[in-house]
Amino acid sequence: GAVVSQHPSWVICKSGTSVKIECRSLDFQATTMFWYRQFPKQSLMLMATSNEGSKATYEQGVEKDKFLINHASLTLSTLTVTSAHPEDSSFYICSARGGRGPGGELFFGEGSRLTVL
Amino acid sequence: DQQVKQNSPSLSVQEGRISILNCDYTNSMFDYFLWYKKYPAEGPTFLISISSIKDKNEDGRFTVFLNKSAKHLSLHIVPSQPGDSAVYFCAASIMNRDDKIIFGKGTRLHILP
Numbered sequence: 001g002a003v004v005s006q007h008p009s010w011v012i013c014k015s016g017t018s019v020k021i022e023c024r025s026l027d028f029q030a031t032t033m034f035w036y037r038q039f040p041k042q043s044l045m046l047m048a049t050s051n052e053g054s055k056a057t058y059e060q061g062v063e064k065d066k067f068l069i070n071h072a073s074l075t076l077s078t079l080t081v082t083s084a085h086p087e088d089s090s091f092y093i094c095s096a097r098g099g100r101g102p103g104g105e106l107f108f109g110e111g112s113r114l115t116v117l
Numbered sequence: 118d119q120q121v122k123q124n125s126p127s128l129s130v131q132e133g134r135i136s137i138l139n140c141d142y143t144n145s146m147f148d149y150f151l152w153y154k155k156y157p158a159e160g161p162t163f164l165i166s167i168s169s170i171k172d173k174n175e176d177g178r179f180t181v182f183l184n185k186s187a188k189h190l191s192l193h194i195v196p197s198q199p200g201d202s203a204v205y206f207c208a209a210s211i212m213n214r215d216d217k218i219i220f221g222k223g224t225r226l227h228i229l230p
Contacts, residue, residue: 004160034218043121043222044161044206093160106151106218108160 003027004096006109013084014117020080021112023094029074030096034106035067038091050077050094084116120144121209123221131229136194138224140207143188147209151218152181152192155204164205165192168212194226202228 003026013019023033033050048069049057056069066088068080077096081088093111122141130136140150148169153161167174167181167190174181180193194201207221 006160036220044220046217046219049217091158095160106163108153108162111158111160113158 004030004094004107004109006092006094006112008112009110010113010115012115012117015085016083018080018082019084019114020078021092021094021114023077023079023096023109025075025096025107028096030077031074033071033077033094033096035069035077035079036093036095038093038111044093047079052077081114084114086116089114089116119222120147121207121219121221123205123207123224125224126222127225127227129227129229130197132199133196136192136197136201136226136228138192138194138205138207138226140190140192140221141188142190142209144209144211144219145188146211147219149210149212150181150183150190151208151210152179153206153208153220155206155223161206197226197228199228199230202226 005024005026007022011019031052035047036044037047038044046059047062050069050071052071052074058064071077091111091113095106095108097106120143151166152164154164155161165176165179165181167183172183183190204223204225206223208218210218
């Protein structure tokens with residue numbers, strides 16, 4: 001089946017530094033990828049929709065200058081957490097749809113746990 | 118404003134019995150519903166889905182029931198197995214509008230030996 005890979009799976013950084021997380025669709029092309037964030041004991045929160053070749057669409061309340069998304073190719077989207085702070089510590093998950101349309105199966109990456117000291 | 122609600126944060130079920138996970142939604146525009154399973158420190162994996170034109174969809178041990186008038190859906194797992202212990206997320210979307218999927222907070226299922 002379709003596979004979505006994230007890297008790194010975990011990262012620890014100092015406050016004020018920037019961290020980049022990669023999301024790759026390994027055996028299919030994804031014109032759209034999604035980035036989610038999950039706090040402990042909470043739901044997956046959609047942060048933004050990453051569109052290949054165009055600007056990402058951010059959900060309300062998500063700072064686009066804080067969470068930079070780049071979708072440079074049909075198989076790669078990156079999320080950069082800029083000037084990270086401890087409150088940015090979270091589990092970040094990307095996903096991509098293997099087929100067309102919202103009813104198709106959504107494949108998720110393994111997730112990346114960010115800890116900001 | 119939580120559009121997809123899973124009011125039970127956790128559920129414990131004896132191995133071999135039926136597990137029933139519930140989900141309510143508020144947006145009547147939702148017409149496609151999905152269930153995902155998630156293990157700790159991993160991304161969610163798709164389990165089963167249902168379109169609003171149906172009221173039941175079955176796949177092996179998993180059955181999803183949809184009650185549109187009540188804006189309620191449920192996931193039945195029978196018989197429950199130890200490997201079913203995980204967090205289950207209910208999700209909803211509006212087909213042919215965008216690809217956004219709205220998730221509930223999840224229900225942690227414990228299968229007891």
